[in-house]
Amino acid sequence: MSYIENYSFINESKRTFGFDNNSHSLSDKETVENDFLTSIYRNQNYNYSKFFKMDFLAKNVFLLAENLKNFLPENRNNVGIVFMNNFASFEADVKFEKTISDKNNYFPSPSIFVYTLPNISTGEVCIRHGLKGESSFYVLEKFSPEIFVNIVNSSLIFQDYVLSGWSEFVNSQIKSMMFLVSKFPKKENCEKFDAFNVKKIFETIWKN
Amino acid sequence: MIEIVSDNIISPLGFSTEENFQNVLNFKSGLKISDGIFSLDGNFCLSAIDWNLLDLEFENFFSKRPSQYLKLEKAILLTVGKAIKNIDVTDFRTGFFFSSTKGNIELLDKNQFSDSRLNLWYTAKMISSFFNNPNIPIVISNACVSGLCAIISACRAISSGMIDKAVVFGGDILTKFTLSGFSSLKALSNKPCRPFDIERNGLNLGEAVSAMVLKKSDSENYIAGSIRQDAYHISSPSKTAEGAFNALQEVLKNIDKNNIAFISAHGTATIFNDEMEATAISKAELSEVPICALKGYFGHTLGAAGLLETILSYYALNKGVILKTLGFEDLGVSKKIKVTTKNDTTDKQYFVKLISGFGGVNAAAVFKKKN
Numbered sequence: 292m293s294y295i296e297n298y299s300f301i302n303e304s305k306r307t308f309g310f311d312n313n314s315h316s317l318s319d320k321e322t323v324e325n326d327f328l329t330s331i332y333r334n335q336n337y338n339y340s341k342f343f344k345m346d347f348l349a350k351n352v353f354l355l356a357e358n359l360k361n362f363l364p365e366n367r368n369n370v371g372i373v374f375m376n377n378f379a380s381f382e383a384d385v386k387f388e389k390t391i392s393d394k395n396n397y398f399p400s401p402s403i404f405v406y407t408l409p410n411i412s413t414g415e416v417c418i419r420h421g422l423k424g425e426s427s428f429y430v431l432e433k434f435s436p437e438i439f440v441n442i443v444n445s446s447l448i449f450q451d452y453v454l455s456g457w458s459e460f461v462n463s464q465i466k467s468m469m470f471l472v473s474k475f476p477k478k479e480n481c482e483k484f485d486a487f488n489v490k491k492i493f494e495t496i497w498k499n
Numbered sequence: 500m501i502e503i504v505s506d507n508i509i510s511p512l513g514f515s516t517e518e519n520f521q522n523v524l525n526f527k528s529g530l531k532i533s534d535g536i537f538s539l540d541g542n543f544c545l546s547a548i549d550w551n552l553l554d555l556e557f558e559n560f561f562s563k564r565p566s567q568y569l570k571l572e573k574a575i576l577l578t579v580g581k582a583i584k585n586i587d588v589t590d591f592r593t594g595f596f597f598s599s600t601k602g603n604i605e606l607l608d609k610n611q612f613s614d615s616r617l618n619l620w621y622t623a624k625m626i627s628s629f630f631n632n633p634n635i636p637i638v639i640s641n642a643c644v645s646g647l648c649a650i651i652s653a654c655r656a657i658s659s660g661m662i663d664k665a666v667v668f669g670g671d672i673l674t675k676f677t678l679s680g681f682s683s684l685k686a687l688s689n690k691p692c693r694p695f696d697i698e699r700n701g702l703n704l705g706e707a708v709s710a711m712v713l714k715k716s717d718s719e720n721y722i723a724g725s726i727r728q729d730a731y732h733i734s735s736p737s738k739t740a741e742g743a744f745n746a747l748q749e750v751l752k753n754i755d756k757n758n759i760a761f762i763s764a765h766g767t768a769t770i771f772n773d774e775m776e777a778t779a780i781s782k783a784e785l786s787e788v789p790i791c792a793l794k795g796y797f798g799h800t801l802g803a804a805g806l807l808e809t810i811l812s813y814y815a816l817n818k819g820v821i822l823k824t825l826g827f828e829d830l831g832v833s834k835k836i837k838v839t840t841k842n843d844t845t846d847k848q849y850f851v852k853l854i855s856g857f858g859g860v861n862a863a864a865v866f867k868k869k870n
Binding site: 367378379384385387388390391392394397399401404405407408409410411413414415417418420421423424425427429431432435438441442445446 | 618681728742859
C-alpha cells in the first residue's frame with residue numbers, strides 16, 4: 292500500500308502553481324514574459340542560483356519538488372524520484388543543435404549538452420534535496436494513471452518515499468504535477484496512491 | 500521468478516549474440532579511427548555499424564527493404580525481430596520497454612524540428628506496433644544507465660503481476676549531436692579506450708542496439724536490481740562512490756560472494772568513472788572478484804550499453820567464460836581490483852552488472868546462470 296503525502300502542480304494556462312490547499316496564481320505584473328517558470332521562482336523568492344543554468348525541463352522538475360520540500364522526511368537515503376514526460380529534453384536538444392549546426396559557427400557547449408539528457412532534471416532535484424534513493428526518467432506518449440502508479444509503486448518497494456511526477460505541453464503551455472508518495476503515511480487521512488485517486492487529483496487540478 | 504528467454508546484439512561485431520561473443524572471445528574490436536566524420540574537425544575513435552551490411556541483413560530477415568526507416572529504427576526492428584523469433588508478443592500480457600538516450604536526434608541535423616519521429620515514445624510505439632503488441636510501450640531515458648534500468652523496470656513489471664513477459668530493447672546511433680556533445684565535455688579519447696588502465700584518457704562512442712526477452716518462469720536468471728543516486732553532481736561521479744556502492748549493497752544482500760564469476764563493470768575509461776567504480780567495488784568487498792569491461796570492444800554504446808553488456812556477460816557466464824578487458828594492461832585506479840587481462844574459465848553461478856551515468860544515477864543487477 293502507498294499513500295499521497297502531498298502533491299504540487301504548475302499550470303501555465305491558468306498561471307497557477309502550488310501544492311494541496313496552497314495554490315498561488317500570478318498576476319500579469321508578476322509574470323515574466325514567456326517565462327512562467329522563472330516567474331514562479333521570483334514570486335517565491337527562491338535562492339538557488341543553479342536554477343538559471345538549468346534547461347526548461349530541469350527548472351520544471353526543480354520547481355515542482357521545491358513546492359514539496361517541507362514535506363520531505365529528514366533522512367533522505369531512501370527517498371527517490373521517478374519522473375515522466377512526453378517531450379524528453381526537447382528544449383535543450385534544440386538549443387544544443389543550434390550550437391553545432393553551422394560549421395562556421397560551431398561552438399558546442401558542454402553546459403547545454405548535459406541537459407540534453409532528460410534525467411539531468413531528476414539528478415538536479417536529488418542534488419538539491421540530497422535524495423539518495425532511486426532516480427528514473429520515463430517518456431510516455433500521454434499520461435496514464437495506471438502505468439504511472441504501477442511504475443512508482445514498484446519503485447517504492449525499494450525505498451520509503453518517491454517524488455513522482457508528470458509534465459506535458461498543452462497548447463505550448465506547461466502542465467505538470469508531482470506527488471510525494473510514501474510507504475508509511477506521516478499524516479492522518481492520507482489518500483491512497485492509486486490510479487483512481489491520481490486521476491481524480493489530476494483532473495481537479497486542470498479544472499481549477 | 501524471471502527467466503531470460505532470448506536475446507540479440509547488433510553491433511559492428513555482428514548481428515547475433517553468438518557472433519558478437521565469438522568476436523569478443525577472439526579480441527576483435529569494433530573501434531576504428533576515423534577522420535572527417537559528420538564533417539567535424541579532428542580524429543575520432545569510434546565503433547560504427549556498417550549500414551550497408553545492416554540493410555542487407557534487414558532485407559534477408561524481413562524479406563523487404565528497410566528504405567522507409569531511419570537508422571535507429573531499422574536496427575531496432577532487426578534486433579527485436581531476431582530476439583522474439585518464435586515468441587508470441589501480440590498479447591496484453593507482454594510489455595515493450597525501450598531504452599535510449601537520444602533516439603532519432605539525427606533529424607534535428609536535417610532541420611526536421613517538428614518531425615514526430617523525434618519523440619522517444621514515437622520510436623517505441625513504431626516498434627511495438629510493427630510487432631503487433633497492443634500495450635503502451637514504456638521508454639526509459641536515464642542516460643548511460645538506461646539499458647540496465649529498462650531491464651530492471653521490465654522485471655519489476657513482471658514481478659508485480661502487471662505483465663508476464665517483457666521485450667526490452669534499446670540503443671543509440673552515432674550522430675553529430677552526441678559526438679559534438681561528448682567532445683565538448685572533453686570525455687573522448689582519440690585512441691581505443693583503456694578501461695581501468697593507468698594510461699586511460701577517455702571514452703569512445705559506439706553504436707549498437709540490443710534486445711532481450713524476459714518472462715515469468717520457474718527458472719531464475721534475473722535475481723535483483725537496484726538504482727541509486729549519488730546526489731553529488733550532474734556530470735561527474737561521486738568521489739565516495741556512494742550511489743554505486745549502495746546499489747551493489749542492495750543487490751548482493753542474499754548472494755554468496757564466493758559464487759560471483761565476475762563483475763561486468765561500466766569501465767568507460769574516463770579518469771573519474773573508473774576510479775569511482777573501483778572505489779564502489781572495493782567498498783563492497785568485491786576486490787577479489789574478476790572485473791571485466793567491454794568498452795574496448797564496442798565503445799560506449801549509450802542507450803544500449805547496460806543491455807548489450809548484460810546480454811554478452813550472460814552469454815559468457817553460460818559458456819563458463821570470463822572475458823578479457825580489452826585495452827587494460829596496468830591498473831590505474833587507487834583501489835586494488837582484479838581487472839581481467841585474458842579470457843578465463845569459471846563454473847560460478849552469478850555475475851553482477853554495474854553501471855553509472857550522468858545525472859548521478861548508478862545501477863547494479865545480479866544475474867544467474869541458466870540451469
